Amino acid sequence: MSRQLRWSEIIPLFAFWPGVRKIIYTANAIESLNSQVREAVLNKRHFWSDEAAIKLIYLALRTVQTRWNRSPVQ
Template sequence: MNLSAFFEYDAGIRKIIYTTNPIEGVHRQIRKITKTKGAFSSEQALMKLMYLDYANP
């Protein structure tokens, strides 16, 4: 995408573009963590795994 074309979008659209990439990055990291696990014993077990991954990059 040409940078000048990017600034032709409204401010609201630009904000969505800015926030989409970090959100997709978080989703990609969560999928990377969870893809090897078949199931979790509880939601808390999943949350602990995610916490440990984010705490120790």
């Protein structure tokens, strides 16, 4: 896909008020976090206890946090 085609998909977002755009961006971040935690849980499938599930979710969140804290590739 060329850059021009991608740009035409992004332009409509700028029609929203800044407050609405912030909500859209926040929703995208929440959905991303949810999908990454869900992926970690689905890969394991079964847990011996609730504590084991909580530990796995904690580790998944730590992994996500380290990815989000990395500086962007330049």
